[in-house]
Amino acid sequence: MTTEAPTGEAAPQASSIGSEQPPSGDAPGQQRGKAAFVKLLRRLSEANVFVVTVLAIFSALVLGAILILVTTPAVLHSWGRIGSRPGAAFSTSWRTIAAAYSAMFEGSLFAPSAISHAVSTGHGWTTALTPISETLVSATPLILAGTGVAIGFSTGVFNIGAQGQLIAGALGALFVGFEVHAPIGVHLPLVILGGAAGGAIAGFIPGVLKARTGAHEVITTIMLNYVFLDLLTYLLTTAPFQQPGQANAISRTMPSTAILPHLFGSTLRVNVGLLVALAVSLGAAWFTRRSTAGFSFRVIGLNPSAGRTAGMDVRRITILVLTLSGALAGLAGMATLSGTDFFLSTGYGGNIGFDAITVALLGRNRPLGVLLGSLLFAALITGGRYMQAYTGVDLDLTTVIQAIIVFFVATPALVREVFRLRDQGEGPTRILTKGWGG
Amino acid sequence: MKLELCGIRKTFGRLVANDDVDLTVEKGEIHCLLGENGAGKSTLMNVLFGLLRPDSGEIRLDGEPVRFANPGEAVRRGIGMVHQHFMLVPVFTVAENIVLGFEPTRALGWFNRKKANADIVRLSQEFGLDVSPDAIVEDLPVGVQQRVEILKALYRDARLLILDEPTSVLTPQETLALFAVMRSLATSGRSILFITHKLKEVLAVADRITVMRLGRVVGTTTPETADEKELASMMVGRSVELVVQKAPASPRATVLELRGLVVEDDRGLRVVDGVDLDVHAGEIVAIAGVQGNGQTELAEAIAGLRPIAAGTVRLDGRDLSSASPRDAIRAGIAHVPEDRQTDGLVLALSVADNLVLDIYDLAPFARHGSRDLATVKSNAGEKLADFDIRASDAEVPVATLSGGNQQKVILARELSRPIKLLLASQPTRGLDVGSIEYVHERIVAERDKGVAVLIISSELDEVLALGDRIAVMYRGRFTGFCDPSTGREQIGLMMAGVLDESAALAAGAAEGADPASSVTLSRGSVHP
């Protein structure tokens, strides 16, 4: 994955070929307009990251539409009678797809009718904004954990343990939640720190193991996922974590001073956790691009022996990266606990820790890419639920669409082939293998 | 096979790497391609090999126009290439690397290892390329890895072999062996395109010579009609001093002090075996020796990259025996590592970032943990101009620079901060004569500023040109110190371990009596 980097970065270079103006010709303004247009066409026909991603989403939606068609009985029925009523087959197909995808849109962003109703009457804003609020709520932990995973990946550290770190973070936040008693202005920041600390500890362990013993982080973090999952199950049946007076494996509930306040009134669930996620995302973007530590992380990710020769401490950085990565996953656990769930139960966190890996890949390990990837993923999930409820198209289809998007994004060569894009990545990057510097 | 390249043009953005290049290689000819760093030699070869698509121009093989979309097609038409930076799979065996992609198989596609090994043994005997098919590539010295690359091409039945700077990593003995192989290949009717910066080699082995500069062919000549000086000025476009002019050294206080230094390699063998050395401010000490006699490990130990088993390293009286690489850098040691692509550069990062790789966190390049990218960029602009680094822009990945220009990036970085000791391993590997002249001047200038300089080089010419004092290293020990007026032959013998002052004094020391051993000497074969 890291070897891909130069291709992407070399892109703007190659794209300037031929964009210079011809020496003479028509009016200069017209010339410039034409040149700019040619340049734009070139850009679009090149397989850069952005174009590939957009085309991947497009392809996934097309394949998803085909799946909807072949799994909807009414559509199959109408195609069965294509001979007698050809128009009906097409119109039924079209209606089915349109209904499914507009349900997905309305369920994840907004329904135009609800918005216009709210604008004209001044009422019903809550209903109109609920879908987008839900999307933002689902995106919050993905942004946090995904950014953590991405920082690891771009440093060459494959943290597969976001799930366990998320649980550790939730436990940390919960502990601070019920152990500390303070006004919200003090308590809530401590809860947030507790979440980060829990995740950081869970990341620190594989970090130290790797730096001191060379144990590979993929193995240790995967195994630690099970450790934290079972630790949670155990803690949920023991004091002080278990809800007093409960026989079930359910934790105590977060007190009101430890809860992330809603941003837009009590009925929309979008909460301060989103602001934390946005701050982390911006912070991570600054960190990777501008900070000295972020630079050393990148160097170690790309070429550890050059980093070592330049005086960077590879072990220290490995520990730091895993700790930081864990802390962000821990914040994700805090955000779901203090933002929407308020207590923990067995198997907490669902699939967030693994979806985080996917959005990190989708966002090409860049913080702002992860942010966009998380929003897309969250929209597909909330929209998919709505689609299932209103059109009967199975929620699994959304999962399939997600998978296809990731599949295409991960194989740019395939997208290039399908859409006949020009390959912009030629050059020595292809022949970059380890050599002896002749 | 006869090759004709007609009007080849290749641009990268605004940079014209090949501009209307014509080149003809006859059947059975050894054709040398000569040119300064960034002249476009590797680019031309990559075009020929199907790795790059030319913007225009035609390739003809035996008169027939061909077009290669990828190296696979070039290989199928009988072209083989040994890259400037090798392309072997380090964890595979020699045999696996050679047959990769063209594996002999049994029924159901099972890999037929026996046949592969037998084929390779036959080929290597036919051309005198000695390798053992079952060795793991990463354990082999570079000279042998190169043989593997050549065998790989021959296994694919190459009738035109491209060798891109094959000798820059070889010892003189290995180079001679390679030339013998090249001649036997040429005699068998194969054509060879040979790229090098070493003019002596060109004159020794070429049938014809083509010189490139700034992407164009500036002329074709033969070894009979041209000499070193002439070739150098054709390449660079001006006359070049082949030996740097320098005043006698005026050594001052001791800067680097090594006492009883013992260093082990990765396998725990003692490859530096009790070395004492003083390097003074204002002098250049050059360590000569056949590669693999402990020089690499010695340099790594001084730079803090390799733990010291016994003895001390002091810099200006300060003990650096257990220093980290960072401590060593901060104490004022500049280190030019031997292997630029593995240890010296981060290929995917920009030229500008690579120019501050070891000072990225210091003012003026950073403040309070935040990098000042404007300063990094303006620094890059200055260094590109100062060191004449040919890059279209400081923001391009350093991987897109030519080999020699990559080396200059490292030198520019290391020589542009206040230092006490300059420790350079093979500082001019892969540089053209003009750049070597420049780098040697810079090194002498550092010396004259009062920096202590320790050069490690397997290039005897370089050692003689630069060293105020020369130490010869053999099997982990210094077998003698001499001054540059000592004859080449004598130093050569010391490098081979034949002549050993200290051993002679100690009477009857058994080591080093076998001159032949130095020829096949590989890294780590010392003092088991």
Ligand SMILES: Nc1ncnc2c1ncn2[C@@H]1O[C@H](COP(=O)(O)OP(=O)(O)OP(=O)(O)O)[C@@H](O)[C@H]1O
């Ligand atoms: N993919 C690329 N993108 C941009 N510039 C490139 C690329 N590949 C090569 N160049 C540029 O083209 C020029 C020619 O490079 P090339 O590697 O062919 O030089 P060379 O003659 O082999 O030099 P050397 O002797 O140093 O190996 C250089 O200026 C180099 O920076």
Ligand SMILES: [Mg+2]
């Ligand atoms: Mg080259």
